[in-house]
Amino acid sequence: MTDALAGKAADPRAVLTGSAPLADESEGMSYLQSLPRRLVTLYLPLSIILFVLLFPFYWMALTSIKPDNQLLDLDTYSPFWTWNPTLKHIYKLLFETDYPIWLWNTMLVAVCATALSIIASVLAAYAIVRLRYRGAQWVGGAIFLAYLVPPSILFIPLSTVVFQYGLFDTPFALILTYPTILIPFSTWLLMGYFKTIPFELEECALIDGASRWQILIRIVLPLSVPGLISAFIFCFTLCWNEFIYALTFISSVHYKTVPVAIVTALVDGDIYRWGSLMAGAMIGSLPLVILYAFFVEHYVSAMTGAVKE
């Protein structure tokens, strides 16, 4: 029995998703637990946790389509469902505020900053892992330490630096400062990926007279496409998630990004238009959720691969 189980253990993903063929009747050690016991110790806590984790999103989506009279009057209508759902809030958000402009700003900043960071990280990671110049390990460690410097310590001096360079209140302020958050992590990630590419391939190319640049472009990069996708997605998510730099460096409404604009520009006076606010929050989350839905494995491998070094 242990042999069959050892065979299954060699493929943990198949074991855990339950798709491995069973050599005998048992499924690991789960036969030790009866169904009612599993119900209480496993399914019940899991359902409670999942409910708590997902309820705010349900509430956000529900509020976006609830008509105003049902939003503010919790007694006549049950608040957990809506009758006569309306698209008025979403319409008002997209056509009567500057929301599309903010969405465009955020996308632009995220894509440009991510592209810059990936280029810089690929070059740096290759230099540290393959070129192995003197002191490369220390530089690698220093780059990782740079990830531990939080933006909420740097934003004050960075605002003076940005002002001195004349970048204040332009998208370039964000495009040039976001890489400081993105480069350390993606360099670290890509270092791990480059290490898994066998050095023999590069040796053959070197013997045949290729330059390092050619090796990078033609051999290493095509082989590390999963790593590049993971780094891209993670950096993109970090850009969307960034708030304090965008809040400090951008003051005119025209250049704001979605997180900042929703909090500062969408609320006028004391009247909170909750429907439009929630619609804004929901539409702002959509690009990331869609990206995530297509690339879940890459995102998880980025998070865990970097942590496992």
Add this chain to the structure above:
Amino acid sequence: MAELAINDRGLSRQVTAWDRLKVDRNWLSFWFMLPAAAFLILFLAYPLGLGVWLSFTDARLGRDGIFVGLENYEFLWDDSTFWLSVFNTLLYTTVASTIKFAIGLYLALLLNENLPFKAIIRAVVLIPFIVPTVLSAIAFWWLFDPQFSIISWSLKKMHLISSNIDFLGDVWNARWSVIFANIWRGVPFVAITLLAGLQTVSPSLYEAATIDGATNWQRFRYITYPLLTPIIAVVMTFSVLFTFTDFQLIWVMTRGGPVNATHLMATFSYQRAIMSGYLGEGAAISTAMIPFLLAAILVSWFGLQRRKWQQGESND
């Protein structure tokens, strides 16, 4: 002969110094490292030093400051709001990190079991972490509204309370509310990372223990937890770091809270530096965060490291 190079047309020529430079490792490394080094030095290392320098000046927003020595720090030492923000930050970080760790580990153990729809559940669990913090903070702001909160409504319907709870207006309610929002957001990250670590534990260890008669708790305590310690160290270091320097969640939900009750050091430094214009003081508050941060990171990192006995050597 070793000094001749073959060029494109197959003719040989002398190897020049430029040719040797082009393949020199250090020369290439310099150019490869240049973009990353430029970004990190210009926008990270230099501002870090500038921030420490600014904390010793009396710079204001719009004009340069002159060196005033430790005056900013002396002023902060006597400022009760500063000490309140330090207390809030320490409370927020310790409570939120501990609970995130406990629930995250529990969730990872649950997800490690043999479940139907495991892949979908695992993907769904990560959603609170990938949605931008500000947007989920707005959702919580609405959930904790003093008049229209669904939580108050449900509790009233179940006759557990008689009037709406003022989540964000009362001092301690506000603190627990932001801690709850932080936990909600951080648990998926801890859970999924620990789950990846759990999957590296070989099942044969569990089987051997079960055959020898170990209970669930004994299996956890003597097999799972020791083997997970390195990953726990890394995850908790990140978690403590990001919780300590959290800005977005507090700013969106309470702006620092009813009478500064939820001001963290990060939000307090923003208020002093950008909103009130005292750049020097704000920089001093930010610089004051660094020792706490270093202490927290060192505690997480060294306190949870793998001990020698886990690798088969004797205890030290």
